[in-house]
Amino acid sequence: MVVDYVPHGDGVGIIRLNRPERLNAVTPALVDDLLESFDRAEADHARVLVLAGRGRAFCAGWDLKQPPIDETVDQARARLQRLQEVTRRTRAFAGPVIAAVQGYALGAGVEFALGCDLVVAGEDAVFGFPEVEVGLSGTNGVSVLLPRLVGLARAKELVLLGERCDARRARDIGLIARVVPAGAHEDAALEIAERLATRPPLALRLAKQLLDEGLETALEEALDGEVEAALATLDSGENAAATTRFRGR
Numbered sequence: 001m002v003v004d005y006v007p008h009g010d011g012v013g014i015i016r017l018n019r020p021e022r023l024n025a026v027t028p029a030l031v032d033d034l035l036e037s038f039d040r041a042e043a044d045h046a047r048v049l050v051l052a053g054r055g056r057a058f059c060a061g062w063d064l065k066q067p068p069i070d071e072t073v074d075q076a077r078a079r080l081q082r083l084q085e086v087t088r089r090t091r092a093f094a095g096p097v098i099a100a101v102q103g104y105a106l107g108a109g110v111e112f113a114l115g116c117d118l119v120v121a122g123e124d125a126v127f128g129f130p131e132v133e134v135g136l137s138g139t140n141g142v143s144v145l146l147p148r149l150v151g152l153a154r155a156k157e158l159v160l161l162g163e164r165c166d167a168r169r170a171r172d173i174g175l176i177a178r179v180v181p182a183g184a185h186e187d188a189a190l191e192i193a194e195r196l197a198t199r200p201p202l203a204l205r206l207a208k209q210l211l212d213e214g215l216e217t218a219l220e221e222a223l224d225g226e227v228e229a230a231l232a233t234l235d236s237g238e239n240a241a242a243t244t245r246f247r248g249r
Helices: 028-043 073-092 108-114 142-150 152-161 167-172 185-197 201-213 219-234
Strands: 003-009 012-017 048-053 069-071 097-101 104-106 118-122 126-128 178-180 244-246
Touching (some): 003 028, 048 185, 073 108, 118 185, 142 219
Parallel strands (some): 069 244, 097 118
8 A cells, every 4th residue: 555544533633645755646546546535535534534645745746757557548538537537536635635745745746735725834845837948737626626736827927937836935925825834834734724623524524515615616627627627738749758658649
């Protein structure tokens, strides 16, 4: 398993990405384990979740050092839709999901965090959207969630230029909720989770649901549109990382 689920007690669960030697970079196996961890959290009746990463980074994005994936267009679409399921499951979880971020949160990693209800980051956190720079396309609802958090102009600046921002700037522009001292990110997220777990469950669930429903009328369409854009970039020949190659082309 490259993702762990650990009950923390009193209605709180922790999901930790566990590829520290690769800065918790994303692979299909990590996506599968992450989705399975949501299943385990629901079976455990967790009311609040903390999503964290072991080691020096939260998640450095898709693992570009993995061998290219030999797949058809339909197989690539299925793989990308499976990746999109992370945002769907995070948003659909009945209680709040809090991202505890340290080190790099890049590409799919920052997208995982933005799917959460709150993001708590250590002062050492670095956020960035490098997809365009390497000839790829964003996923996990970033085309909807990012502009809603920081505004369209700032979202275009972050995505088109791919410039990284530190935790304090991320907080100042509305990308994340809180900044804490380096190394205190998980403890701070757990403290918030424990407070939330004492709230009446129905009121907590409905508060999350109503806030999300007020903004998400087009999220599903965006998730599907991102898959098509990602397929186009994978097939363009511009992909510097060569993460896939389609059969029969």
